[in-house]
Amino acid sequence: MDVIARRDMLTSVADDLRIAGMTRPAPVAFTFDGATLRAPEGESLAAALIACGIRRLGEGLDPARPRAALCMMGVCQQCLLRVDGRLAQACLVAVRAGMVVTPA
Numbered sequence: 001m002d003v004i005a006r007r008d009m010l011t012s013v014a015d016d017l018r019i020a021g022m023t024r025p026a027p028v029a030f031t032f033d034g035a036t037l038r039a040p041e042g043e044s045l046a047a048a049l050i051a052c053g054i055r056r057l058g059e060g061l062d063p064a065r066p067r068a069a070l071c072m073m074g075v076c077q078q079c080l081l082r083v084d085g086r087l088a089q090a091c092l093v094a095v096r097a098g099m100v101v102t103p104a
C-alpha cells in the first residue's frame with residue numbers, strides 16, 4: 001500500500017476499535033509517519049496504533065510480510081519503531097502528547 005493510501009486509511013479510522021463504555025484519560029495528539037492520531041495518554045503505543053486501524057508498523061525482510069505488533073509484551077521485537085528519534089518497542093511505550101513516531 002502506498003503512503004498516501006495508507007494515510008487516507010489512517011485518517012478515516014477513529015477510536016472505534018476500543019472497548020466502548022470504559023473510562024480513559026483524555027486523548028492526546030501524536031504523529032505516526034506524518035499522520036496526526038489521537039489516543040488516551042498512557043495507553044500503549046502499539047494498542048493505540050491498532051485502535052486507530054494501523055497494523056503495518058514496518059517492512060519485513062519479505063515485502064509480502066510486513067511487521068506488525070505480535071506479542072504485545074516486549075518479546076518479539078516486531079513492533080520496533082522510532083519514537084522521538086529513538087528506537088523503541090511500541091508495546092512498551094506509553095502514548096504522550098506530541099510524540100513523533102516513525103517506522104524504524
Ligand code: FES
Binds near residue numbers: 068078
Ligand atoms: S509486540 Fe512484540 S515486542 Fe512489541
